[in-house]
Amino acid sequence: MPFSMLFGMLAVMLILSAFFSGSETSLMTLNRYRLKHLVKLKHKGAIKTHVLLQQPDRLLGLILLCNNFVNNFASSIATVIAIKLYADEESSVAIAAALLTIVMLIFSEVTPKTLATIKPELLAFPAAWIYTPLLRVLYPIVWFINLFVNLLLKLVRVDVKKNNTYTINKEELKTIIAETDSLMSQRYQKMLMSILDLETATVEDIMTPRNEIVGIDLEAPLETIIDQIKNSPHTRMPVYKKSIDRVIGFLYLRKVLLLLNMDDFDKHTLISLLVKPSFIPESTPVHAQMVRFKDEKIRVGLVVDEYGDVQGLVTMDDLLQEIVGELITEDVTARKQSDGSYLVDANITIRELNRVTQWALPTEGPKTLNGLIIEFMETIPDAGISIKLHDYPLEIIKCDEHAVKLVKFLPQKQSKVLKKHT
Template sequence: MNDIPLSLLFGALALLLLLSAFFSGSETALMTLNRYRLQHLVKHHHRGATKAQKLLQRPDRLIGMILLGNNFVNILASSIATIIAIRIGGESSIAIGAGILTVVILIFSEVTPKTLAAIKPELLAFPSAWIYIPMLKVFYPFVATINFFCNLLLRLFGIHVTQNKKETISKEELKSIVSEAESLMPKRYQNILLGILDLESATVEDIMTPRHEIYGIDIDEPIENIIETIKSSSHTRLPVFKKSIDRVVGFLHLRSVLTHLNHETFDKNDILETLIKPYFIPENTPLHNQLQHFKSERLRIGLVVDEYGDVQGLVTLEDLLQEIVGELVSDDQGVSKLTDGGYLVDASVTIRELNRITGWKLPTEGPKTINGLIIEFMETIPEPGTSVRLHGHPLEIIKRTKNSVTQVKFYPNQGLPD
């Protein structure tokens, strides 16, 4: 060793530190790769991504290979640094050399490459995958021996590496990912994705038109009144019933009778002959299931019934689509944002819709509208001017009728109005 020039020893030390940086950085890069982006790149035949995915299928082997190489070069670097220290300052310089080498390894071979790998994992992961694939083949006996003892030790704690399950993600985790992806997609697309994810947690009862708001045709009324109802309708399909919506006889597609309305012979039989069979939906049907039912049955409208068979409301395919994409007609949602940051809200607005607009998390398990939530919370119908903090949100009752709250004002969360 005394015959080796110092310049050659320093060169070898620099090379070993570079290799140590490679092992450290590539380890972090491969382990912090976004698995979903990796799968996307593999599907598009990215060769570096394909090799990286192959390595990550057995992380125990990959880590064993990296640590074998990293420890080898670090120990060899330590030995060379000791020789250099002795050659320069004698045995008394060994401690100083060890201290300097430790700082150099930390800065140049550990912290810097690992930080770079954490920020730009693909920059190091894909090129290193090309190197590790052949290295694993060459050094497989050593890696396999190390893995055997490591896996044996892990089994004592009930961990089986070979039975490692595929990484999964829950619905709530996926919602968090979409919510935080504002810089990656337009806001409207983000809302659509969140709306789709919410379909599973909502039922038709959450979005239905309530019973008292159903616009339909009472077939027992005079034909003149029925014709006027058809002409003034803003809907293309109407339920037809006798006296009560509970006695529905079918749905009328207005297109099938509009051309006959002005004929003198037009009567109720013309309506009854064109009716579509009524379709009933249990009130607890999840929205994603109902969307499939509408598709399979080729229907666009249905009546929501409770456990006793009584009609509670009406749901259309448009209501389901609106739940995904938001208000199809945004001129009047019943929620107006005020200049002070508060909201003027029609109390008939559903809690889900208010949560969607404001980003709040008012409970949706019980009452479906703001009016229902206020009445349940206060156990009475409050008078105008009443102020209350509803689930953390200060509000004031603005208007009410005899049996319901009709308008409220939500104030900014810093407190109730003076």
């Protein structure tokens, strides 16, 4: 056989080896979710690729069968060429093997696989058109090979069919969203993150705590009640007798404002305008409460513990703000200073603080920053004390005998000067 034909066959084998190596990498590195999207758009190459990837063991068996065949055939041709060129048969075969290894590594392995990794669709979709009929032709051989492969995998307790799924968990989805800077703004990324967290959030995490509830005490003088209604920044207020645990209803201020100047306005008129209160268990998931508010056409409820005591108040606005956050209200509870520090109202919830600052303070225990600091220190601290709270340095700015009111989180570079409280 002439040298020209031998070198021509060797070149063809190298090209085929590059195709099989590159297509293997491209098919295995395809973005499965983009592939499914293209399938929905009726992309023919994507459809064929998707069908092939439903049984990756067969596809890999076919590719490796073909790739090993052309590699071995190329090695045989190179050996024949070497023997014809050199008299010393042993040294010529060694030289041919070394040269062929370098050539195949560069042109048939590294280059096509690098290209396939960067642009997988460029090679995967055309390759699917070739592999589909080729799999039908070589199916008996591929089936026989996979029979032994699957038996070996079962020996190590790996079920190919059960593991042939492409799913992602919530944390992986968060990572994907975090890497979409070029596709959406940061505020919409935060919205999507908040939606993912709805599954674990409860009304207790976002409620207005009991000590901050502004309500109307029916035992107060009528003049005091009228003055409170006129100057209230709220649109709905709970009405109770002596204690917030004895709420008798909610007052919608827009219904009562027109009646305040009437001569016959009294507490009985006020009571007649009350709406029956809605009580919400503190462990109710946020997403479930949103559905309940929608179905019952109400917008406010009182959060109660297992003993029926009022722990806080939650509104539909609170639930929506859990998703859209800063789009509804401008944040005033955690203000970033020019030096990189944060001045934080200690009544802020841990979830809100984490969302504003992108920190990772624990949310399993206390729900507010005040609660977290008191739990951490096991006492109510004095103003001026500096601590390191779960690796975040802070200084107590303001507090009273009952709670921490205001703290300053220092920039991370200043954390070295603080000693962790124990």
